Amino acid sequence: MAIPRAAKTQRRTRIQEEKEEQILEAALDVFSVSGFRGSTIDQIAEVAGMSKPNLLYYFRTKEAMHRALIDRVLFTWLEPLRAFNAQGNPESEIRGYIRRKLEMARDFPRESRLFANEVLQGAPHIEDELKGPLKELVDEKAAVIRAWAKAGKIVKCDPYHLIFSIWSTTQHYADFDVQVRAVLGQGQSGEGRFEDAARFLEQLFVDGLSVRPNQPAS
Amino acid sequence: MAIPRAAKTQRRTRIQEEKEEQILEAALDVFSVSGFRGSTIDQIAEVAGMSKPNLLYYFRTKEAMHRALIDRVLFTWLEPLRAFNAQGNPESEIRGYIRRKLEMARDFPRESRLFANEVLQGAPHIEDELKGPLKELVDEKAAVIRAWAKAGKIVKCDPYHLIFSIWSTTQHYADFDVQVRAVLGQGQSGEGRFEDAARFLEQLFVDGLSVRPNQPAS
DNA sequence: TGTAATGTTTACCAGTCGGTCAAATTATCC
DNA sequence: GGATAATTTGACCGACTGGTAAACATTACA
Structure with a gap:
């Protein structure tokens, strides 16, 4: 099993850092054009070049992605x-x-x-x-x-x-x-x-x- | 039958004028907040106080509604x-x-x-x-x-x-x-x-x- | 008042939405 | 190299999306 999603692990993996970076970059692309409601996880996943479930492994929800992006x-x-x-x-x-x-x-x-x-x-x-x-x-x-x-x-x-x-x-x-x-x-x-x-x-x-x-x- | 949708009839009915007005008013409410992609016909229908198919009787598509609104x-x-x-x-x-x-x-x-x-x-x-x-x-x-x-x-x-x-x-x-x-x-x-x-x-x-x-x- | 045109509704459809799950794959560390 | 944890994937779910079909109701008008 696993599922120590980003939040739970005390130390962040190299992969985690890279992928989260990649995702937020793609999320910025998409959210900045279509707004929160108008954007879809699928779009972001495509831009980020990864599968939707993989993306949701790093950010549990669309909201969480948006939140993280805003904060950063x-x-x-x-x-x-x-x-x-x-x-x-x-x-x-x-x-x-x-x-x-x-x-x-x-x-x-x-x-x-x-x-x-x-x-x-x-x-x-x-x-x-x-x-x-x-x-x-x-x-x-x-x-x-x-x-x-x-x-x-x-x-x-x-x-x-x-x-x-x-x-x-x-x-x-x-x-x-x-x-x-x-x-x-x-x-x-x-x-x-x-x-x-x-x-x-x-x-x-x-x-x-x-x-x-x-x-x-x- | 019927379906001479707004466009086809030469003269517009009283009802047509009223309803189209009502719809565009509601559409303005919704589109102005959520943008085109983020808005749904259901939302507009609810604000306008009519059923979705009824709304689509006056404007064939979501795009047509948006178009009409912009033009006006x-x-x-x-x-x-x-x-x-x-x-x-x-x-x-x-x-x-x-x-x-x-x-x-x-x-x-x-x-x-x-x-x-x-x-x-x-x-x-x-x-x-x-x-x-x-x-x-x-x-x-x-x-x-x-x-x-x-x-x-x-x-x-x-x-x-x-x-x-x-x-x-x-x-x-x-x-x-x-x-x-x-x-x-x-x-x-x-x-x-x-x-x-x-x-x-x-x-x-x-x-x-x-x-x-x-x-x-x- | 009847009837044809106009207007409205219910039921429905295929595609997309956000999100889950378990299985498969890969990285990490002893 | 093998156990263990981290990562990735495909298959899937119920809710919602834009839009349709056809039956039903209402209006306008002779």
Whole structure:
């Protein structure tokens, strides 16, 4: 017999590590496109190149796979916000945050879509994470931004909505990639679009759109 | 016999109109939450309060229902962009566009999520609409914005990315509603959040975030 | 009021879904 | 090399999926 499924064994086998890695990689592929309900274990098994029962040997249920995937990805996903530094220069911190978020949208679009799918569908599996760790982190950084505004280092604005706007504008390029490509057309939908986006967003967040005749030349 | 399904009859019955309306309403409820793959005809039938075969009497397939829903909603959805007026004042046109998009996110969140789900999952059913009508409309309005910038009425920026940023920031409040609520917490997640968002976005798009000592007092 | 067209329901189908089981295979370690 | 534990597989299950067939009920209209 056997069935000391991953959880029960104290030490994880080489095979266990490899296969779990393989499965989560495939799961990311599938879940990020079709969401939890729209994805099937068979699809994931096929992408992972193993049989369904074999996959279920490592993760007892579809939910467990999804859970493990979310847990693994969430930490990385919040890294850019965590790196947001209270001691730094406000403008360059915000600029840096936008840049890092945009890089993640470019380099990890599947991770972005995984969360987008989940949140869009009502976040039935990650509500706790949103209300707990995420909220706490945002609260902390919002306080920093508010302090900057109070000290006159930055314009007075709602820090929460500022963070939302950075999330939405940057993640848009991962989550709505097909739309962005469709609208930009053949010519501009290459990788250069991320540099264009970075340039635009920097301009937007720093100076806005209106022409200001009195602005000192830089 | 019978089965002159909706399509075949030249004139639509009162019952047909009512029932199709009822079905599409239910379909919007379901598709906007679970996406196409994740939704089932049974769910829609239950929400619509009718039996599955009855529902399939009006729409032959799940795809047909989705198609009809998309077609009906797309026109409305693009209305704010269509209303964007080349002859108007640039700043107030952009401001107005943001406001109208935000109102739509508030008043028609299901419609927003329907498209978000679809695009997020690779837009398998609306690719033609994106590359056709949508792209044309955006191209047209982008040209207007570019002309404004050239005339010095607005700061020089990439008009496409400007439009993307307006889409993303406003639709965020519909698509990621649960996340917004979770982060804002009990206190601020009431309807007032839309007014806060409007205030912030107006500020962002007009003036950006940096403090400008030379700006003339208004 | 009768009847033909329209609308609704029950019963059903084949394929897919998440998941189980026991047997077979492979790795590990003495 | 052999015992033991870990891994993999094929066959299978009941529930659900999108969709159909035909009987039944209702409506519209002459």
